[in-house]
Amino acid sequence: MKIKNGFVLREMCGENIVTAEGIENINFNKLISLNATAAYLWEALAGKDFTAEDMAGLLVERYGIDMELALKDSENLCNAWKDAGVIE
Numbered sequence: 001m002k003i004k005n006g007f008v009l010r011e012m013c014g015e016n017i018v019t020a021e022g023i024e025n026i027n028f029n030k031l032i033s034l035n036a037t038a039a040y041l042w043e044a045l046a047g048k049d050f051t052a053e054d055m056a057g058l059l060v061e062r063y064g065i066d067m068e069l070a071l072k073d074s075e076n077l078c079n080a081w082k083d084a085g086v087i088e
Contacts, residue, residue, distance in 0.1 A: 001078060002049050007086045009034065009042050018042070018086055032084050037063075038077060052078045 006021050016039035018032040034042060037059070044058050055074035060067055081087045 001051065001082075001087045003042070003046055003081075004086055004088050009039060009046075016042075018084075032086065041074075041077065 007018055008021055010017050010019055016034040016036070018034060040062065041055050041058060045055065052071060052074040055077065056067060056070035059065055059070035059074065063070075078087070
């Protein structure tokens with residue numbers, strides 16, 4: 001997977017928001033709000049190919065959580081990002 005070109009993470013009013021930039025994303029009609037952990041993952045993975053396992057590894061490394069829980073959370077986040085159309 002990879003974050004699609006044209007989507008950027010910005011801080012707006014204390015919130016982490018993914019927004020679309022550029023003409024190719026003109027039909028993007030909603031903002032995606034990310035919590036601090038999802039924003040950390042977005043920033044760590046921007047511009048890279050990644051898997052849910054890569055995301056889980058980052059969670060384990062940063063937060064010291066169990067790999068099984070990290071993988072479950074990562075898969076859920078990947079699915080949410082796919083549904084929102086921000087990763088390919």
